Amino acid sequence: MTEPKFIRGFSKLSRFQKVQWLIEALNLDQSTADFLKCFELSDHELQSVIDDLSENQLSNFHLPFSVAPNFLVNGQFLAFPLVTEESSVVAALAKAAGFWAGRGGFHAKVIGTEKKGQLHFNWNGTPENLTRLFPQLKEQLLGEVASLTENMAKRGGGITLIELKHLPEVLPNYYQLDVAFETCDAMGANFINSCLEQFGRTLKSWARQNEAFHDEERHVEIIMAILSNYAPNSRVKVWVECPVSELETDRHQARIFADKFVQAVHIARRDVSRAVTHNKGIFNGIDALAIATGNDFRAIEAGAHAYASRKGVYSGLSYAELSGGQFCFSLEIPLAVGVVGGVTSIHPLAKVAMKILGEPSAKELMTYLAVAGLASNWSAVKALVTTGIQQGHMKMHLSNILSSFQLSGEQKQAARLYFQDREVSFSEVQKYLSEHA
The missing domain is CATH 1.10.8 (Helicase, Ruva Protein; domain 3)
Structure with missing residues (x-):
């Protein structure tokens, strides 16, 4: 295949020029231009929305927009909008929804919604001085982001905690301002990053002007300011439960199935080879719903995989147990999501997805995503311990x-x-x- 040559200013070309460059540089058939154009929307206003979502856009890449009905969540029936190229994912979710709708449905509880971000910096002055004067610094930090936090505070959010951390085991003279945020119905990435970057400017100004540091040189060097996608305190728990006898029509077979199911989940919690694929099955459901609602599935996955490794070993995220003839299957997972701003408020189909879900709050969407993950996991493990995964897939x-x-x-x-x-x-x-x- 012909290799493309280096090109400057590619992003400044029109879409037509970009396509023509690609055809000429890679010696593609001229019909490629018409082929790419046929995937564009006939509604120019809607197409312009898609055009603005990404850089160097050539066309639209279509994926199925599907729905899985019959999800009973905390006593309310819902249909889940899903975007995935794999039909077995949608089928698995719909089947799990129907199965558990007749057994009490899915139960969900939001444990917390705290998000985090850090200002990373080197402090070359006296550590004791910085620690001693931190309360003064903290007051100035909060004062100088007041204009940024004002609107969020009116909605019940804002900055909830600022901690100074000295971490010489990471780098000599390395410190963090570890900051906790409540962002209400917004995912809050821009809000968090704006606050943290202002903290960096405030810290430098404060160190330069503070008389306690006049005899010390280059007190502070800002490394970076950025939110963290690890949000263990923005967490939700979902579960299903029923008597073992209700898992199968035959009581004896029900017990055999329950035992094997619990064993399979236990293996995933202890064996990394199984845990990775087990958790991938959870994200089959979560990602499909996250994409449909315009949420960042990459951030969700990164944070949850870190959570799966929080004890030093990568582990399966779901849990199953038998107790007194009762079967319980659960999932506890960190999920930082938003229902206002970003792609959720812009993409036409994301707006439809939110309507299908009944315009949920961020907390409600957290529960729905976790339910989708547990439902997908249920169907996968059930298939594995019975007919095998390949038959249905x-x-x-x-x-x-x-x-x-x-x-x-x-x-x-x-x-x-x-x-x-x-x-x-x-x-x-x-x-x-x-x-x-």
């Missing part, structure tokens, strides 16, 4: 396999009927098509 994957061939609607339907009770694989589908061409 490949059945759902059949449509994707058929789409890779040039087939009519009738041919696709015939293939689906043929594989209803047969093993699905790419080679088997290919063999079937060659025999029924």
Whole structure:
């Protein structure tokens, strides 16, 4: 393949010019331009919203916008909007929702909503002086961000805690201002970062003007100011429970299933090889709902994976137990999300997703995301300890396999009927098509 040459000022080119450069630089067919254009929206106003979401945009990349009904959460029925390319994820969520709707549904409790950010800096002055005068500094820090926190404070949020941390084990002379925030219904990244950057300016000015440091040189050097996506105190717990006998129609089989399910979850909590895939199954549900609602699934995953490692070993996030004939399956997970601002308030389909969910608060969305994670995990583990994961997965994957061939609607339907009770694989589908061409 032809390699593209270095180009300056690419972002300043029009979309047409960017596409033409790509075609010429990579020796692509000229029809590529029309192909990319066919994915654009006919509504120019909506298309302009998509255009502004990212840099160097050439076209739109479409993913299915789906829905899984029958989620009973804290006594309320909901439908979950989902964006994912994997049909088995949607099917698994819908199946889990229906199963648990008849057994009391999903229960959820928000444990906390605190988010964190840090001002990282080197202090080359006397540590004792900085510690002694920190209360004075703290007062000045809060005073100089008052204009930034005013509106958030009116909504019940703002800065809730500022701690000075000396961490010489990380770097010599290294300190943090570790700051806790309440951002209400906003994810709050811009708010947090703005406050932290102002803290950096205030700290430098304070150290320069404070008489206690006149005999010391270069007291403070700001390294960076940034929010943390690790939010263990912005956490939610969700769970399902029922008598073991209600897990299967046969009482004996129900106990066998429950035992194997609990064992499988226990393995994921103790074995990293299983834990990674186990947690990926949780995020199949969480990510699909997060993307649909315009939330940052990358930040959610990063924070939760760190939480899964908080005891020094990476572990499965869900928990299952049997007690007195009762089965309980739960998930406790950090989730920092927002329902105002950002993509949630801009993307047309994210707005629809929020309407489908009944315009939830940030706390409610936290619970729904966790429920989606637990539901996805339930279906995956259930399949693993019963029929195996491939049977259901490949059945759902059949449509994707058929789409890779040039087939009519009738041919696709015939293939689906043929594989209803047969093993699905790419080679088997290919063999079937060659025999029924």
